[in-house]
Amino acid sequence: MSNYFITSFAQAENENYVWRFHGDLTRAVRELSGHEIDTEICRGGQGAANSDLVAETGVLVALCSPDYYTDPGCGRDWALFQHRLHLIPPQRGTAHPASPVLVRWLPAEPPADLPWAPVLADPHDAYARKGLFDIIDNLGWNSEEYATALQELAARVCAGHKNRPPDLAPASRPVLPAAFPRPRAGQPPTPVPAPRAPASVLAPRTPAPAEGTGAPRVFFSYAHEENDGGVHARRVRALNDRLSEEGVDVILDQTRARGPQFWPRWMGEQYRQANFILVIASPTYKRRAHHKEDPGVGDGVAFEADYILQQRYHDRNWYRRILLVIFPGYSYADLPDFLGEGSVSYYEIDPDTGEGLPDLLDHILGGPTA
Known part of the structure; x- marks a missing residue:
């Protein structure tokens, strides 16, 4: 089954976002269209690996940015989808014109003869001036500006799907020049705003003691289980206390966060500063890590899991x-699928008795491993 839409983005972009x-x-398109849909992301720089996705999707959603217009892979994907659009028979009347859905991710001037990513409503609002990435980074996922842009973009995806281009079988796919040609020798490139380095881009790092303490720093990523009377949260706190007693610098929202917080920023900072991340298995954690909760529910876990997925993707020693x-009563099946699906070591620990804790401490404190 082909995808309702794919999200095309530059290889250099912040994949978490x-x-x-x-x-x-x-989710927004699913709610607006009224039925289940299949979608995929389409990362630039993947060569021919993207061609099947681009040749069969209903809509191409392009995250336009300076990096997007300099990514050769994105240029090839754009060219193939545009070729499909040219195969749509001429239509009469006022049918919605077939085109990619261009998201103003970061301000960028497109190459010659290509359309600008349009504004959504007010040409002077945050989306028009700074782009969706800036809204997310500075105003947050729960901001009114983000919600408004999301709904408008979902409406454009649904409108585009009503006039989806015909699919292309492998034998029918021509060899096309990239849609974003490189400047000729001696010709300056089209001026665009300098790409902004996202604050939350992760780089593989070697664990080091927490600054100023000499102790390794550990960040807990977990979910509050529903309808268990607080048992799971109490176990998490018990594990926090046992590690702290052994000299580990533990970062736990139950003990560290004080006063008003902008939680995405707090979590991002703690994640980057931690030497180790403890992922605590539970059904709710897995569900939220896979973004299968209702909108606005469990966003903290989803945000943390996106960071973890980013490192999982880029660092082979993640x-x-x-x-x-894994606590008693749970199993490996209660962890997100992208964390090894049973092929990665895990620690079975009873926080109440301390059973299983020595092996975890050996790894965190740099001692012998079993």
Whole structure:
């Protein structure tokens, strides 16, 4: 089954934000269209790997930015989808014109003869002036500006799907020049605003003691289980206390966050500063990590899981920093599928008795491993 839409983005973009936006847009389109849909992300720089997605999707959602217009892979994907649009028979009347849905991700001037990413409503609002990435980064996922842009973009995706281009079988796909040609020798490139380095881009890092303490720093990523009378949260706190007693610098929202917080920023800062991330298995954690909750429910876990997925994707040694913990009554099946699906070591720990804790401490404190 072909996808209702794909989200095309530059290889250099902040993939955490892209995944979150893609999930939000999928839910918004699903609600607006009234039926279940399949969608995919389409990362630039993947060569021919994207051609099947682009050749069969109903709508191409392009996250336009300076990086997007300089990514050759995005240029090839754009060209193939545009070729499909040219195959749509001429229509009479006022049918919605077939075109990609261009998202103003960051301000950018497109190459010659290509359309600008349009404004959504007010040409002077935050989306028009600074783009959706800036809204997310500075105003947050729960802001009115983000919600308004999301609904308008979902409406444009639904409108575009009503006039979807015909699919292209592999044998029918021509070899096309990239839609974003490189400047000729001696010709300056089209001026665009300098790309902004996202604050939350993750780089693989070697664990080091927490600054000023000499102790390794550990961040807990977990969900409050529903209808268990607070048992799971109490176990998390008990594990926090046991690690703290052993000299570990633990970051837990129950003990560290004081006063008003902008939670995405707080979580991002703690994640980047931590030497180890403890992922605590539970059904609610898995559901929220996979963005399968209702909108606005469990966004904190989803945000943390996006960070973890980013490192999982880019760092082959991710499992040395991201440590999987399972309490009694739960199993590996209660962890997100992208964390190894049973092929990665995990720690079975009873926080109430301390059983299983020594092996985890050995790894965190740099001692012998079993």
